[in-house]
Amino acid sequence: xxxxxxxxxxxxxxxxxxxxxxxxxxxxxxxxxxxxxxxxxxxxxxxxxxxxxxxxxxxxxxxxxxxxxxxxxxxxxxxxxxxxxxxxxxxxxxxxxxxxxxxxxxxxxxxxxxxxxxxxxxxxxxxxxxxxxxxxxxxxxxxxxxxxxxxxxxxxxxxxxxxxxxxxxxxxxxxxxxxxxxxxxxxxxxxxxxxxxxxxxxxxxxxxxxxxxxxxxxxxxxxxxxxxxxxxxxxxxxxxxxxxxxxxxxxxxxxxxxxxxxxxxxxxxxxxxxxxxxxxxxxxxxxxxxxxxxxxxxxxxxxxxxxxxxxxxxxxxxxxxxxxxxxxxxxxxxxxxxxxxxxxxxxxxxxxxxxxxxxxxxxxxxxxxxxxxxxxxxxxxxxxxxxxxxxxxxxxxxxxxxxxxxxxxxxxxxxxxxxxxxxx
Amino acid sequence: xxxxxxxxxxxxxxxxxxxxxxxxxxxxxxxxxxxxxxxxxxxxxxxxxxxxxxxxxxxxxxxxxxxxxxxxxxxxxxxxxxxxxxxxxxxxxxxxxxxxxxxxxxxxxxxxxxxxxxxxxxxxxxxxxxxxxxxxxxxxxxxxxxxxxxxxxxxxxxxxxxxxxxxxxxxxxxxxxxxxxxxxxxxxxxxxxxxxxxxxxxxxxxxxxxxxxxxxxxxxxxxxxxxxxxxxxxxxxxxxxxxxxxxxxxxxxxxxxxxxxxxxxxxxxxxx
Numbered sequence: 001x002x003x004x005x006x007x008x009x010x011x012x013x014x015x016x017x018x019x020x021x022x023x024x025x026x027x028x029x030x031x032x033x034x035x036x037x038x039x040x041x042x043x044x045x046x047x048x049x050x051x052x053x054x055x056x057x058x059x060x061x062x063x064x065x066x067x068x069x070x071x072x073x074x075x076x077x078x079x080x081x082x083x084x085x086x087x088x089x090x091x092x093x094x095x096x097x098x099x100x101x102x103x104x105x106x107x108x109x110x111x112x113x114x115x116x117x118x119x120x121x122x123x124x125x126x127x128x129x130x131x132x133x134x135x136x137x138x139x140x141x142x143x144x145x146x147x148x149x150x151x152x153x154x155x156x157x158x159x160x161x162x163x164x165x166x167x168x169x170x171x172x173x174x175x176x177x178x179x180x181x182x183x184x185x186x187x188x189x190x191x192x193x194x195x196x197x198x199x200x201x202x203x204x205x206x207x208x209x210x211x212x213x214x215x216x217x218x219x220x221x222x223x224x225x226x227x228x229x230x231x232x233x234x235x236x237x238x239x240x241x242x243x244x245x246x247x248x249x250x251x252x253x254x255x256x257x258x259x260x261x262x263x264x265x266x267x268x269x270x271x272x273x274x275x276x277x278x279x280x281x282x283x284x285x286x287x288x289x290x291x292x293x294x295x296x297x298x299x300x301x302x303x304x305x306x307x308x309x310x311x312x313x314x315x316x317x318x319x320x321x322x323x324x325x326x327x328x329x330x331x332x333x334x335x336x337x338x339x340x341x342x343x344x345x346x347x348x349x350x351x352x353x354x355x356x357x358x359x360x361x362x363x364x365x366x367x368x369x370x371x372x373x374x375x376x377x378x379x380x381x382x383x384x385x386x387x388x389x390x391x392x393x394x395x396x397x398x399x400x401x402x403x404x405x406x407x408x409x410x411x412x413x414x415x416x417x418x419x420x421x422x423x424x
Numbered sequence: 425x426x427x428x429x430x431x432x433x434x435x436x437x438x439x440x441x442x443x444x445x446x447x448x449x450x451x452x453x454x455x456x457x458x459x460x461x462x463x464x465x466x467x468x469x470x471x472x473x474x475x476x477x478x479x480x481x482x483x484x485x486x487x488x489x490x491x492x493x494x495x496x497x498x499x500x501x502x503x504x505x506x507x508x509x510x511x512x513x514x515x516x517x518x519x520x521x522x523x524x525x526x527x528x529x530x531x532x533x534x535x536x537x538x539x540x541x542x543x544x545x546x547x548x549x550x551x552x553x554x555x556x557x558x559x560x561x562x563x564x565x566x567x568x569x570x571x572x573x574x575x576x577x578x579x580x581x582x583x584x585x586x587x588x589x590x591x592x593x594x595x596x597x598x599x600x601x602x603x604x605x606x607x608x609x610x611x612x613x614x615x616x617x618x619x620x621x622x623x624x625x626x627x628x629x630x631x632x633x634x635x636x637x638x639x640x641x642x643x644x645x646x647x648x649x650x651x652x653x654x655x656x657x658x659x660x661x662x663x664x665x666x667x668x669x670x671x672x673x674x675x676x677x678x679x680x681x682x683x684x685x686x687x688x689x690x691x692x693x694x695x696x
Contacts, residue, residue: 157455158454159454163590174580176594177594178580178596179595180593180597181596273661273662292581295663298580298581304583307585308583308585311585311589315590318451322453322455
């Protein structure tokens with residue numbers, strides 16, 4: 001029997017296209033039965049499966065020399081894949097690398113969109129399923145708990161999931177930069193496009209109070225307005241709507257500018273210095289870019305929004321670096337714990353052995369001395385103290401040495417031999 | 425313990441805070457801002473201890489020496505900063521404000537702590553000097569935020585995705601913090617003028633004597649009364665309000681330089 005190893009066999013959006021990922025994904029009952037079968041493999045001690053649309057990962061602990069072989073065979077059987085496919089798409093990580101990878105995944109550092117929050121829930125689900133089916137024990141349980149703790153710290157202490165990384169959310173973020181709270185703000189949608197609808201929806205969920213829809217075909221406007229509980233207007237009423245709106249989202253198919261200084265400036269003048277946010281997601285553009293030069297008008301077109309998104313992604317990657325520093329500390333501590341766990345039975349055995357020797361000697365020799373009960377108690381205490389003091393140094397040393405990668409196996413072996421402990 | 429130890433620690437802690445805030449401007453890592461904030465908080469504590477030990481050692485009159493005055497100035501600037509920035513997540517403003525605090529603490533460690541004339545201070549005197557420094561600090565903070573506002577507004581318009589664009593919450597919020605800060609400053613300056621007049625009557629027998637400092641403060645008071653009035657009733661909002669506050673800063677700096685630093689006759693002079 002070798003030493004205990006924590007392994008991760010997985011495939012993700014970084015190593016395989018969706019066609020491969022979907023082939024290996026486990027859903028619902030399939031996941032349960034796969035987990036149970038996996039756990040029944042002779043070499044696997046504990047196991048859990050994380051299966052999302054971007055990744056399928058099997059975390060397990062084993063003492064086998066050929067750690068991955070059985071699990072790979074299992075995948076081949078279960079999914080009817082061939083070895084080449086697994087070799088070319090799956091990554092294999094052991095111990096420190098596996099732990100670090102798991103922590104990165106749970107903290108959303110390995111996600112397609114870094115910092116997206118969904119993965120935390122998915123990780124929790126995988127954890128609780130494995131717990132429910134009893135496929136994980138001390139090691140993976142602690143691994144998952146630590147991973148979730150790390151992920152929480154990363155989310156609160158770094159800005160990894162702070163800024164918007166989609167165009168429609170970027171519009172919301174910008175609106176907040178201009179207006180602060182969106183409560184009581186009124187949104188006008190001109191023309192009807194999917195993106196405009198989405199942005200308006202996000203604005204509403206973030207507190208905007210009312211939506212006006214302006215469209216060339218009035219029926220279409222009415223239909224969309226109904227969706228938001230807003231009001232519909234024909235295109236001829238554009239100027240009236242502009243006077244009421246704080247945020248305008250334009251996405252008509254018109255060939256020329258729909259919003260120009262002629263119709264926007266009168267609206268601006270009635271607003272008493274309150275700013276107006278104009279979002280242009282039409283191509284060709286709807287809003288005259290010259291409007292951006294007027295005080296209190298902020299015009300963003302689709303490229304500008306995309307740039308906001310790009311800048312935010314860069315920002316998240318910057319924060320990811322900070323997160324990695326935090327995670328490294330936890331990886332270190334986890335590995336230390338894991339190594340100490342390995343020598344724990346050894347230490348317990350040593351203590352037991354010492355205690356049995358002590359008891360044996362005392363029971364033979366003590367009655368011959370004819371001591372009073374108090375004196376016998378004292379002798380008993382003294383022998384205990386001697387043993388504790390004697391064993392203290394070897395125990396701390398072996399714990400310390402068990403953590404060091406290179407010398408670990410030798411030290412444990414020598415420790416066993418010197419003290420004559422159980423032969424494994 | 426000697427107050428000097430605390431003055432030095434204050435200058436060092438404010439320096440560390442400044443450095444981290446400036447690095448935050450460059451590297452944009454939240455961790456740097458956190459270090460900046462905590463050093464500022466610890467610096468605030470040592471600053472407070474320095475003031476207390478100074479009073480214990482030489483009595484309240486030691487606040488009217490250049491050393492005491494700069495120490496008070498540093499702590500009031502930081503007080504105003506910590507109050508507003510913790511409330512509204514404006515850590516970016518630290519990069520603009522903490523250099524001032526550092527400078528004041530540093531000057532305090534250099535200049536003399538010997539009082540020129542000894543006169544009774546009492547509660548009225550304390551109120552006068554503390555509220556004066558708090559008031560000026562609030563004005564300074566407001567004008568620095570105004571600069572921040574103008575940069576932020578400009579970057580929002582020009583689509584420049586700078587650190588200001590990324591890290592500042594919103595134009596509306598900054599504007600309201602500026603206004604709150606100005607209003608707070610105005611309250612304290614008014615309080616300080618009243619306390620000063622009462623105190624002057626006690627010591628010199630007259631409420632108002634057209635001292636250069638009194639005149640300069642009266643001018644500042646009218647300037648800020650005007651700024652507040654324009655904001656509330658004249659709709660001088662947004663950028664225009666910010667320009668007014670920067671103008672206000674000039675008036676204060678002139679007031680401070682002209683009276684406290686250059687003239688040596690006045691009781692307000694910092695010249696030792």
